[in-house]
Amino acid sequence: MSNPTKAESEFHDIVAGLGCIACMLDGIINPVVSIHHIDGRTKKGAHMKVLPLCAGHHQNGTGNDISLIAMHPYKARFESRYGTQAQLLELVNELLVCEDAGAALSDYIVRHKLFDDD
Numbered sequence: 001m002s003n004p005t006k007a008e009s010e011f012h013d014i015v016a017g018l019g020c021i022a023c024m025l026d027g028i029i030n031p032v033v034s035i036h037h038i039d040g041r042t043k044k045g046a047h048m049k050v051l052p053l054c055a056g057h058h059q060n061g062t063g064n065d066i067s068l069i070a071m072h073p074y075k076a077r078f079e080s081r082y083g084t085q086a087q088l089l090e091l092v093n094e095l096l097v098c099e100d101a102g103a104a105l106s107d108y109i110v111r112h113k114l115f116d117d118d
Contacts (some may be wrong), residue, residue: 008047018095020054022068022082024105025114030054036071038085051088083112 004012012035023030033052040046053071056063057078060070071078082088091108098104109115 002042002046004047011048012050014096015050015092016052018052018092020057021051021088021092022057022078023054025082025109034058038089049089051085051092081114083108083114087112 016033016035017031018024020028020030020033033054036051036053036058037046038049038051054063054068056065056068057070059072060066060074062070069078069081079085083091087108091104094104094108095101
């Protein structure tokens with residue numbers, strides 16, 4: 001496993017500051033997250049392709065709410081609800097630079113037709 005550089009670790013801290021991206025899409029603010037690598041940890045640039053996820057959205061059976069759809073092991077269900085990891089990465093990167101997070105979230109939900117059957 002490749003350890004992140006100082007700059008990559010600082011980037012992780014900034015990304016984590018957004019809170020859980022899945023909770024955010026559900027309209028919940030959850031600042032307690034871990035960093036999920038979307039393309040492993042050893043490939044070049046892997047430490048920059050990360051999502052902030054709470055325990056319950058990251059690993060099944062963890063966190064305070066065990067009813068959440070977790071990336072591990074339910075990747076297909078998670079992506080069906082929230083979008084692909086690549087789409088979520090785009091959203092995270094957009095949120096890091098945008099001035100209106102609410103508009104960015106609304107646009108993402110509409111653009112990817114999320115929650116149409118809720």
